Amino acid sequence: MALVSVKNLSRVFDVSKPWLNRVIEREPKAFLTAVSDVDFEVEPQTTYALVGESGSGKSTIGRMLVGLLNPSDGNVEIEGVDLANEKDAAKVDAIRSDIQMIFQDPYASLNPRWRVRDIIVEPVAARGGKTEGLAEKLLEQVGLSVKDAGKFPHEFSGGQRQRICIARALASEPRLIVCDEPTSALDVSVQSQVLNLMSDLKDNFGLTYVLITHDLTVVQHMADRIGVLYLGRLVEEGAPDELFERPKHPYTQMLLEAAPRMDGFGREVTPPEGEIPDPINPPSGCAFHPRCPLATDICKQQRPEMRRLGTTRVACHMAEG
Numbered sequence: 001m002a003l004v005s006v007k008n009l010s011r012v013f014d015v016s017k018p019w020l021n022r023v024i025e026r027e028p029k030a031f032l033t034a035v036s037d038v039d040f041e042v043e044p045q046t047t048y049a050l051v052g053e054s055g056s057g058k059s060t061i062g063r064m065l066v067g068l069l070n071p072s073d074g075n076v077e078i079e080g081v082d083l084a085n086e087k088d089a090a091k092v093d094a095i096r097s098d099i100q101m102i103f104q105d106p107y108a109s110l111n112p113r114w115r116v117r118d119i120i121v122e123p124v125a126a127r128g129g130k131t132e133g134l135a136e137k138l139l140e141q142v143g144l145s146v147k148d149a150g151k152f153p154h155e156f157s158g159g160q161r162q163r164i165c166i167a168r169a170l171a172s173e174p175r176l177i178v179c180d181e182p183t184s185a186l187d188v189s190v191q192s193q194v195l196n197l198m199s200d201l202k203d204n205f206g207l208t209y210v211l212i213t214h215d216l217t218v219v220q221h222m223a224d225r226i227g228v229l230y231l232g233r234l235v236e237e238g239a240p241d242e243l244f245e246r247p248k249h250p251y252t253q254m255l256l257e258a259a260p261r262m263d264g265f266g267r268e269v270t271p272p273e274g275e276i277p278d279p280i281n282p283p284s285g286c287a288f289h290p291r292c293p294l295a296t297d298i299c300k301q302q303r304p305e306m307r308r309l310g311t312t313r314v315a316c317h318m319a320e321g
């Protein structure tokens with residue numbers, strides 16, 4: 001059974017101006033669809049990467065996965081339990097402790113007044129669990145030292161702070177970790193060290209990751225499956241080899257052309273062309289059509305359904321197998 005099962009997931013935000021302004025300016029309510037009809041599954045002990053430009057809905061999906069935000073429609077099941085609708089509180093608690101989240105900015109997510117030891121064991125202590133020696137053990141597992149337990153967050157570099165965040169996430173013995181841009185705030189030289197650590201921990205602890213990133217190069221070697229998001233919708237999903245070698249959606253192709261390669265082989269890097277449309281007034285038909293070099297009339301009129309082409313799923317009228 002899939003560990004994570006996301007079905008028809010949507011999230012709409014009410015972005016209307018205050019009532020009085022709307023009355024004076026005669027404006028209707030405004031809604032922004034951040035995530036629309038997203039489907040995917042994550043198998044245990046695999047890494048599923050969600051990739052897309054800023055505003056594509058990655059973080060909103062991440063927050064719904066961990067139960068920080070409720071879906072407007074559709075659902076997220078973790079180990080078969082729908083967090084937003086499950087009535088049995090004990091079941092929800094059990095699942096919640098199986099899920100952890102790591103954020104982009106490791107400094108903002110660490111309490112500056114707490115010692116590292118207390119930061120790491122806090123989630124366990126809050127549930128009344130045993131914390132003796134736990135921080136020290138976890139610090140070693142993330143490549144830091146036992147002595148670091150008594151220090152404060154400001155005494156560490158960005159990469160070390162992200163290691164502390166990872167140690168804290170591991171303290172609850174989670175099965176699933178949702179990582180939202182875990183290396184974007186770090187120097188390039190440190191990024192691969194943290195990614196390597198995450199890979200090792202995944203193997204050692206049998207973890208499952210959902211890795212959220214705007215950077216395709218981050219996921220090439222880590223992901224088992226990649227979902228590409230555009231304006232809140234999945235446009236392509238497939239295994240990394242297939243996606244990198246034979247991208248089927250023109251947007252995936254555009255992202256790949258914009259991505260510098262980690263293997264260092266020189267290649268022209270072309271930044272993505274065109275503007276990301278306004279999510280409050282998305283384009284008709286395929287939301288990508290104003291930026292798409294292949295767009296025809298049907299793309300302007302009809303939204304492409306997700307369809308299977310080999311092992312890939314793609315939502316594009318023009319895609320071929």
Ligand SMILES: Nc1ncnc2c1ncn2[C@@H]1O[C@H](COP(=O)(O)OP(=O)(O)OP(=O)(O)O)[C@@H](O)[C@H]1O
Pocket residue numbers: 013014015032033034052053054055056057058059060061214279
């Ligand atoms: N609480 C909110 N209220 C209103 N709009 C929101 C809210 N949260 C997100 N949005 C909007 O939803 C869309 C998707 O945002 P989200 O943060 O999920 O995208 P993202 O792909 O993670 O982008 P980034 O990499 O910039 O964080 C954006 O247009 C954003 O402005």
